[in-house]
Amino acid sequence: MDEILKTGTTTVGIVCKDCIILGADKRATAGHFIANKKVEKVVPINDYIALTTAGTVSDIQLLVKLIKAELKLKEIRTNRKSSVKEAANLLAGMVYSNIRRISMIPGVSHFLIGGFDSNKQLFDLYPDGSIAEIDDFVSSGSGSVMAYGVLETNYKKDMSEEEGINLIIKCLNAAMQRDSASGEGIDVFVIDKKGVRKALQKIIDTRIK
DSSP states (O other): OHHHHOOOOOEEEEEOSSOEEEEEEOOEEETTEEEESOOOOEEEOSSSEEEEEEEOHHHHHHHHHHHHHHHHHHHHHHTSOOOHHHHHHHHHHHHHHHHTSOOSSOOOEEEEEEEESSSEEEEEEOTTSOEEEESSEEEESTTHHHHHHHHHHHOOTTOOHHHHHHHHHHHHHHHHHHOTTSOSEEEEEEEETTEEEEEEEEEOOOOOO
């Protein structure tokens, strides 16, 4: 059971001058088995907030559905859009409750959440439900060790959107070269004052021809 539940991924979030950029690979694993090669690990949850996902897939899918619904309900009830910080704290509470439920399968989930309301914001939501605001860069998943090496060397304050996208690509490429749980391709999203948009999707075809 422990071997089956081992999962891996690489997700990265960086703060640029005028935006937040999120990126992730596309491989899902169950132990040493590649379970899916086309996973969308960067998920918009409304027009101005997106998150990256890592951990137990079933718990991630449920929590993403819940946070989307809760933010929509909150908007209807209060007649205003939730701030990025409110959304991050709400999801952190869900993660906290989820990890502490008694279950045969641990509900481990790790999210990076970024958005743009009056300003750009990036948060790291740890699997235990704790939360940290990030002012430069962050990475999660089994490939994060490789990603952090690239980030520590190449990140600089007030990067442009283009520089940020290129740095995310370098991070994910480095992780995919050395981490067997990361691969198949990359997705990169930009969140700025215009909202959430997909900036890049690259598929790597590993089939024998």
